[in-house]
Amino acid sequence: MIKKELTNDIYMFSMNLEDLLFESMWELPHGVTMNSYIVKGEKTAIIDGVIGWNGVPETLYEILGEIDISPDDIDYVVINHMEPDHSGWIEDFKQIKDDFTIITTEKGKPLVEAFYGDDLTIKVVQEGDSLALGNGKELTFHPIPNVHWPETMVTYETTSKILFTCDMYGAFGTIDQHIFDDEMTPEETQLYEAESVRYFSNVLTTFSPMVKRAITKTKELDIKMIAPGHGPLYRDNPNKIIEDYTTYTKYASGFGKKEVTILWGSMYGSTKRAVEYAEKILKDAGVKVNLLRLPYATESDIVTNVFRSAGVIIAASTYEYRMFPPVAHAIDELGRKKITNKQALYFGSYGWNPGAERDLNNILDNYRMKWQFVEPVNFAGEATPDKLKEIKQQINLLLENMQEKLL
Ligand SMILES: Cc1cc2nc3c(=O)[nH]c(=O)nc-3n(C[C@H](O)[C@H](O)[C@H](O)COP(=O)(O)O)c2cc1C
Ligand SMILES: [Fe+2]
Numbered sequence: 001m002i003k004k005e006l007t008n009d010i011y012m013f014s015m016n017l018e019d020l021l022f023e024s025m026w027e028l029p030h031g032v033t034m035n036s037y038i039v040k041g042e043k044t045a046i047i048d049g050v051i052g053w054n055g056v057p058e059t060l061y062e063i064l065g066e067i068d069i070s071p072d073d074i075d076y077v078v079i080n081h082m083e084p085d086h087s088g089w090i091e092d093f094k095q096i097k098d099d100f101t102i103i104t105t106e107k108g109k110p111l112v113e114a115f116y117g118d119d120l121t122i123k124v125v126q127e128g129d130s131l132a133l134g135n136g137k138e139l140t141f142h143p144i145p146n147v148h149w150p151e152t153m154v155t156y157e158t159t160s161k162i163l164f165t166c167d168m169y170g171a172f173g174t175i176d177q178h179i180f181d182d183e184m185t186p187e188e189t190q191l192y193e194a195e196s197v198r199y200f201s202n203v204l205t206t207f208s209p210m211v212k213r214a215i216t217k218t219k220e221l222d223i224k225m226i227a228p229g230h231g232p233l234y235r236d237n238p239n240k241i242i243e244d245y246t247t248y249t250k251y252a253s254g255f256g257k258k259e260v261t262i263l264w265g266s267m268y269g270s271t272k273r274a275v276e277y278a279e280k281i282l283k284d285a286g287v288k289v290n291l292l293r294l295p296y297a298t299e300s301d302i303v304t305n306v307f308r309s310a311g312v313i314i315a316a317s318t319y320e321y322r323m324f325p326p327v328a329h330a331i332d333e334l335g336r337k338k339i340t341n342k343q344a345l346y347f348g349s350y351g352w353n354p355g356a357e358r359d360l361n362n363i364l365d366n367y368r369m370k371w372q373f374v375e376p377v378n379f380a381g382e383a384t385p386d387k388l389k390e391i392k393q394q395i396n397l398l399l400e401n402m403q404e405k406l407l
């Protein structure tokens with residue numbers, strides 16, 4: 001657990017979590033942090049009080065002791081976001097203290113009651129409402145609905161100008177000692193950038209239009225520091241993560257880096273050999289290639305890589321009249337995530353009657369994905385030199401189409 005005083009009487013606690021599936025499904029190669037904040041005036045507030053993924057808040061109580069706060073001193077529990085990873089400890093907290101006030105939005109109130117009972121004191125806040133804690137500490141509240149639950153808000157401390165954003169502006173990746181953007185080594189900066197793309201694409205991208213609105217709202221505040229519920233804090237240049245998030249909302253609708261992600265699956269190697277050929281063409285053209293073989297790639301890597309790339313190649317053979325199932329599942333997941341308008345190419349091998357392409361089109365239609373495909377290349381058995389030539393031509397067209405989508 002990391003403990004840090006951000007400024008006079010405002011503290012951060014952060015706990016690293018590894019070896020978990022985030023939301024019980026996203027495998028995280030670099031883990032994630034859960035960040036909590038204490039604002040101490042005459043009254044004390046805890047924001048996004050997490051500590052205790054499984055409702056084990058003893059660590060929180062211990063570390064509060066180190067800054068001379070007993071759990072009994074907490075007057076306000078600010079719930080920016082009700083998801084139990086951030087709020088689950090309340091169940092335990094209410095056993096040891098019964099006179100604290102929960103601060104949440106109108107949409108948060110029924111959620112608090114549904115998860116933690118209707119015997120709690122809840123103060124519902126609207127846009128711009130403020131709470132004076134004394135000693136020059138004042139919190140204001142700003143709902144940012146549907147990032148990614150309906151009740152989400154951000155909390156702003158007016159003297160320090162710190163914005164506590166919970167899931168908004170979060171990133172994956174555990175933290176060792178460097179918690180602020182200006183403390184990072186270049187390697188760490190790169191890691192957290194990549195992990196913020198992973199986080200956004202895995203957790204928030206379905207809600208990109210709402211994230212856009214949340215970006216507009218946070219831009220109206222004079223921000224000195226962004227303090228999210230996951231990942232590093234931004235005090236040197238809080239605008240950097242705001243701009244990155246703006247870029248990510250564009251990745252969700254078809255823009256991307258000059259990269260091609262190849263989602264591929266092959267039973268006996270016919271499609272695989274064509275994938276190897278495609279990879280060489282792309283590399284020769286100076287394009288970064290992300291090869292994800294299914295079913296071996298993780299769900300998290302599939303979504304992250306496709307999300308970030310301006311171009312996608314789906315390479316899969318026909319299996320029982322349809323697409324090789326692990327690849328079909330991957331595209332289905334991308335549809336659920338509303339990753340739209342990507343520039344794409346399909347190719348794959350079949351034995352006697354190609355069915356993969358039709359299956360692909362059904363999935364794309366089902367989720368209204370609006371991906372723009374160049375001409376597909378189906379080949380019986382092994383791809384002939386002519387078929388490989390067709391693949392090359394279509395890759396060149398794909399690269400042309402990607403040009404206006406590059407960010
Ligand atoms: C379990 C299984 C189901 C198959 N179903 C079909 C099919 O419905 N239609 C077809 O044309 N070929 C079908 N095939 C043949 C494959 O599509 C063909 O062997 C192709 O070359 C495999 O390419 P790959 O090695 O890249 O997976 C099937 C093969 C297997 C092993
Ligand atoms: Fe969340």
Ligand SMILES: [Fe+2]
Nearest residue numbers: 083085167229
């Ligand atoms: Fe979260």
